[in-house]
Amino acid sequence: MSESAAALGDSARRAFDLRVRPTEARIDAHALSHNFREARRAAPRSRVMGVVKADGYGHGAAIAAKAFLEAGADWLGVALVEEGLALRNLGITAPILVLGGQYTDYGLLLQHRLTPLVYRPDMLDQLAAAARQRGVAADAHLKLDTGMGRIGALPEELPGLIAHLRGRPEVRITGLCSHFANADLRDPTATRLAMELFVEGRRALLDAGQPLQLSHLANSAATLDLPSSHHDMVRPGLMLYGAVPAPRFAGLADLKPAMSWVTGISHLKHVPAGTPISYGHCWTARRDSVIATLPIGYADGYRRSLTNKAEALLGGRRVKQVGTVCMDMMMIDATDVPGARLGDEVVLLGEQGGERITAQDLADLCDTIPYELFCAIGARVPRVPV
Numbered sequence: 248m249s250e251s252a253a254a255l256g257d258s259a260r261r262a263f264d265l266r267v268r269p270t271e272a273r274i275d276a277h278a279l280s281h282n283f284r285e286a287r288r289a290a291p292r293s294r295v296m297g298v299v300k301a302d303g304y305g306h307g308a309a310i311a312a313k314a315f316l317e318a319g320a321d322w323l324g325v326a327l328v329e330e331g332l333a334l335r336n337l338g339i340t341a342p343i344l345v346l347g348g349q350y351t352d353y354g355l356l357l358q359h360r361l362t363p364l365v366y367r368p369d370m371l372d373q374l375a376a377a378a379r380q381r382g383v384a385a386d387a388h389l390k391l392d393t394g395m396g397r398i399g400a401l402p403e404e405l406p407g408l409i410a411h412l413r414g415r416p417e418v419r420i421t422g423l424c425s426h427f428a429n430a431d432l433r434d435p436t437a438t439r440l441a442m443e444l445f446v447e448g449r450r451a452l453l454d455a456g457q458p459l460q461l462s463h464l465a466n467s468a469a470t471l472d473l474p475s476s477h478h479d480m481v482r483p484g485l486m487l488y489g490a491v492p493a494p495r496f497a498g499l500a501d502l503k504p505a506m507s508w509v510t511g512i513s514h515l516k517h518v519p520a521g522t523p524i525s526y527g528h529c530w531t532a533r534r535d536s537v538i539a540t541l542p543i544g545y546a547d548g549y550r551r552s553l554t555n556k557a558e559a560l561l562g563g564r565r566v567k568q569v570g571t572v573c574m575d576m577m578m579i580d581a582t583d584v585p586g587a588r589l590g591d592e593v594v595l596l597g598e599q600g601g602e603r604i605t606a607q608d609l610a611d612l613c614d615t616i617p618y619e620l621f622c623a624i625g626a627r628v629p630r631v632p633v
């Protein structure tokens with residue numbers, strides 16, 4: 248990058264340190280720590296990894312990692328090497344497992360003590376070569392594919408992989424892991440099979456003399472609802488942020504939503520009945536109305552498919568989102584909140600005056616899941632610890 252481009256990038260980034268727009272995601276670090284302790288309570292005999300991939304499920308990886316470590320997290324889980332490096336750059340020294348399987352530079356992993364998953368002979372070869380070059384032993388967790396069909400060694404590939412390990416003493420398989428495809432579904436068939444395959448794989452590795460300190464496969468759903476899957480460690484993600492993988496898990500732990508997503512009224516106007524609002528005129532006032540404009544749109548992750556469906560909280564009341572959600576703005580019907588003024592706080596996700604909008608509420612309305620809703624919240628929305 249040329250010097251001027253670097254300087255330009257810098258000043259563009261710095262512009263976001265200066266706050267003009269009231270739109271922000273407030274992150275309650277106490278709620279994150281509390282939820283972590285709830286995961287520990289659900290799996291009292293296991294270690295707990297706090298999964299902070301995808302910028303801590305959109306909550307801010309730094310805030311989340313610190314809150315989980317404060318609550319006693321044994322491990323952190325990320326998807327990307329880059330995410331692991333970002334945590335190391337913050338001075339975090341806890342063990343970090345890189346769950347994504349795309350490593351490329353194994354020396355970089357060793358240098359920063361990031362633990363990879365291995366599940367192919369070529370991965371063992373590359374990790375062993377990097378370890379030899381540095382004169383160190385390399386720890387790795389072996390990933391088994393027990394029915395997810397994504398990454399991992401298939402059960403029938405395990406004997407070959409174990410044989411391949413024998414010639415590579417630099418690599419120590421200190422953990423075995425897998426991932427459930429269906430732990431959130433009611434039908435337990437696939438989940439039971441995955442657990443059986445996992446236990447068989449574990450036996451094979453122990454028989455082969457691998458140190459296997461940690462066997463782990465439980466995500467949030469299994470942490471909450473499937474104690475027989477807990478093994479040595481659980482790997483909850485979503486529940487730590489105060490949401491559940493499916494509505495039927497609500498009530499299995501005392502989870503506090505950690506994010507409230509708020510903005511403020513940037514424009515307010517009275518319009519007569521019959522006035523159309525926003526692109527495509529997909530909404531028309533049926534009565535004389537007060538329409539409030541909000542400085543938030545789909546570029547911030549407030550999905551366009553929420554148009555004319557979602558509610559927001561204003562003055563402690565539920566009000567309707569109206570008219571097509573734009574890139575940077577959207578409108579709400581403030582007619583029933585007579586005291587509404589420019590600058591008043593509007594809650595899109597979270598609590599106000601005893602009313603609450605949950606990630607599940609919004610996700611249901613736009614046909615997705617809380618996971619995607621959180622991750623979609625854009626980079627230009629500041630995450631503000633509270």
Ligand SMILES: *Cc1c(COP(=O)(O)O)cnc(C)c1O
Binds near residue numbers: 346426467
């Ligand atoms: C994301 C992820 C988790 C956490 O899943 P949740 O459903 O958010 O609890 C655990 N393990 C792996 C491999 C993952 O990718």
